[in-house]
Amino acid sequence: MAAFSIACGESSSPLHILIFRLWNQTIDSIKLNVANLLFTSRIRTDDDIKPCSLKNILGVVSDQCQLRTEDWFSNKNNSENEGDPRAVFNVLDSMLKENLDRLKMMRESISLARVGLMGCTSDTDYRGHVDVIRDLCLGGKLGVALWLRSKMIQKGIVPDVLTHNYLVNGLCKTGDMQKADCVIREMVEIGPTPNCVTYNAFIKGYCDIDDVDKALHLLSTMVSTGIRPNRVTCNILVHALCKKGLVGVGTKLLGEILADDEGKATSDVITSTILMDSCFKSGDTINALDIWEDIFHTNTQMDLVAYNVLINGFCLSRDMNFAYKYFCQMLKRGTLPDIFTYNTLLGGLCKQGKLDEVCYVYDVMLRAGVAPDQISYKMIVQGFCAHGDVVKASEFLLHMLEKSIVPEPHIWNLIIDGYGRCGYLDRAFSVRDLMLSFGVAPNVFTFNALIYAKIKGGNIFDAFSLKKEMLLNNIFPDVVTYNLLIGASCNMGQIHFALQLYHEMLMLGYEPDLITYTELIRGQCMKGNVKEAEELFAKLQKSGLHIDHVPFQILIMTYCKMRKPDMVYYLYQKWLARDERVSPL
């Protein structure tokens, strides 16, 4: 939406202003009404309230927008003469998107045309070119940036190193290493000669795609062409090597490259931060704290990221008191916590189920003027859902909507799943409808959560039609979808349904997992088809999947009921031979 406001702010086209106004009204009304209708009245008062459908909500919304649905659609198959408000919003949505895209394209071609037509007349205009390339690179429009560069070269003007570095960096950041490689080759041939920064960006690119060998190879290339690696080069490589668990190799390399800098090799805050982070993540808190003490004594000014890494380290080792201690220390020393700091604390508290403190930290960050982002909300919502408090989780979803942040699908899914799990089917579906009305597309996880909810509510046929619905929306089921439906079919004694699904997934190339086999074994045993169950168990053993105690348990219980002590004994021995803690009995 931010992009939209910017776009409209710059445009004077009446159509865009109209759409902009409409859009704002719509969002505001949705916010208000959703708050009042769905969350406040329904969820707070709990227990058995008449479901308030999306239609009602959007009916009010569209009334307030002076947007009678009848004006938009003539097909009123509804006795109340309401039309389908959701359709209206879908149409509105696509209109907005279309116009936005068109506007964006227009603006881009205008600015390009301006550059292309009048650019190549004087030196000052070439400076303009270079700025455009820079902006394009920063905005991720690398195709256009490259095109402009080639245009300049055609006219005999070669952009400087700085501009080329923007290009190389942009290409590497988007993972387009081949194009980056081409640009660098051309730089070597026609200039400007790549410098240390060029190579650093290139090396980082390979590190990011986990090709450290290639990165190290580039290091030797740059050395052989007479470019000395610097501190930044080191940090990139040390970071990559630490991530691979090669801390020793990293520090050794550091020592070699920076040998000339005498003693300065370890005093860099960034290098230390990388090493400290790596220690914390491998569980070596003692070593991490040693590094911290080292920086503390040599370098009085600790920076924000170093504090964040330290606090995160304590969250990882579940030492919230220490995390708080250093949070306070950073405040005292005048380093203001940022979104990373707060999210780190929130994540640590959520994992430990300290939800009161989660609310407290959330409050603190609001008052400190650090706006919670999608990550903050994701963790909080997940935290509350994991502890069965979906109502509280929904309140945070509402906070997001109030702040005009459209939650990512993941957040909606958590709430939908949460409601499904505690049996609030209607609420699960209302939230799904709300998600749609905000233009957020459901994904496999959404459908799986809904299917789960339907199955839990005992409505297996609705669950099956949801599978059809997802296909209509071009969303493909995954193993979880199949497992849910197979499990439900088995529990209802409809083993043929289950087998049909099993064959369908095999035909479509899905790999059955432990759950698939377990559910089918359970289903066959329930029907007394022990031979079939045994065949499935054999198939499971041959699959190479890790097998837990559940299939053993099912078969042993079945043999017990059938009074086959020899088979019970045989399977139990087989389980014991695996040397695992859980007993299937």
Next chain:
DNA sequence: CTAGGGTTAG
């Protein structure tokens, strides 16, 4: 003082 390095969730 304009290009390159470190931190948060699935």
